[in-house]
Amino acid sequence: MNVIARSLGLTWVAEYDHEHDRAASALSGFWLFMMSDLIIFGLMFATYVTMLTPMSFAGGPTPKELFELPGAALETAALLTSTYTFGMASLAIKFDRGLGKVKSWLLITLALGLVFLALEIREFAHMVAEGAVPQRSGFLSAFFGLVPLHGVHVTAGVTWLVMMLIQINRTGLTGSAKSRIARLALFWHFLDLIWVGIFSVVYLGGIA
Amino acid sequence: MLVSKIRSREDAYRHDLRGYQAGFILAAILTIIPFALVASGTFSTIATLWVIGVIALIQIAVHIRYFLHVDLSPERREELYLMLFSGALVTLMIAGMLWLLFNLHTRMM
Incomplete structure (x- = not known):
């Protein structure tokens, strides 16, 4: 039954399990959003790679001069650990381990997300102080198009996480809260997946 | 009956938990290898870039399998x-x- 109810358009099957069907189709819709988002990121990556020629550096700073391994490693560690802690929150919901556990894992995830954002903002501030601003060269325009776009997504995720914490604090783990957290979990894991591309292409590719 | 049900639920929990743990450990290893390669600079730039690319694709597959739970089922x-x-x-x-x-x-x- 679940397999059929998961399908998007087959609403007649789901008459007797309305709530589950709503949650499943909301999740399918969210998959569609994420895949469109993936295409936006894909094109930003492509733009970035075309801007890696000496001409696009326009005499400005090159990736080798700008990027530092330790900073990228710390950001990666924060985001990867946060994806694991969000997984623990999802498990706590799935196996009814209690509201307290869910809240603590979500709070740890939130803290790690904030650590990631703080590290990233510090890195951008450092770059701007060195004169590496978006209008300096085509390469820097592409960099500030790609990496902060991911940062904005993480900011959205963090905001969403705060709102979910407020919601479950008020009403407990209702059906709608669970369904929203399931989508937030997808979003959060997806952002970590995008980050794998960013640290590989931008940071490691730039420094290597 | 009740006991076996609880045990199977407990098993399911442990199974899921192991999935996340495996994903995290694999992702960590697949992150440390390219960072270490770039930090040490053992290979030529081109060789390093190839290794980074291949490992990134493997790590993306790991994330899809263990965190987004999309597999071949x-x-x-x-x-x-x-x-x-x-x-x-x-x-x-x-x-x-x-x-x-x-x-x-x-x-x-």
């Missing part, structure tokens, strides 16, 4: 097809764009 077919289709679109667009622009770049030189 029939229950996950929709997500799998959606991802494969989007992946094909992204590949076409990225490869096409790079081909076109670098070709133009060569001709302009």
Whole structure:
């Protein structure tokens, strides 16, 4: 039954399990959003790679001069650990381990997300102080198009996480809260997946 | 009956937990290897870039399998097809764009 109810358009099957069907189709819709988002990121990556020629550096700073391994490693560690802690929150919901556990894992995830954002903002501030601003060269325009776009997504995720914490604090783990957290979990894991591309292409590719 | 039910639920929990743990450990290893390679600079730039690319693709597969829970099972077919289709679109667009622009770049030189 679940397999059929998961399908998007087959609403007649789901008459007797309305709530589950709503949650499943909301999740399918969210998959569609994420895949469109993936295409936006894909094109930003492509733009970035075309801007890696000496001409696009326009005499400005090159990736080798700008990027530092330790900073990228710390950001990666924060985001990867946060994806694991969000997984623990999802498990706590799935196996009814209690509201307290869910809240603590979500709070740890939130803290790690904030650590990631703080590290990233510090890195951008450092770059701007060195004169590496978006209008300096085509390469820097592409960099500030790609990496902060991911940062904005993480900011959205963090905001969403705060709102979910407020919601479950008020009403407990209702059906709608669970369904929203399931989508937030997808979003959060997806952002970590995008980050794998960013640290590989931008940071490691730039420094290597 | 009740006891066996609880045990199977407990087993399911442990199974899921192991999945996340395996994903985390694999992702960590697949992150540390390219960072260490770049930090040590053992290989040539081109060789390092190839290793980074291949390991990144493996890590993306790990994330999809263990965190997004999309695998080859029939229950996950929709997500799998959606991802494969989007992946094909992204590949076409990225490869096409790079081909076109670098070709133009060569001709302009």
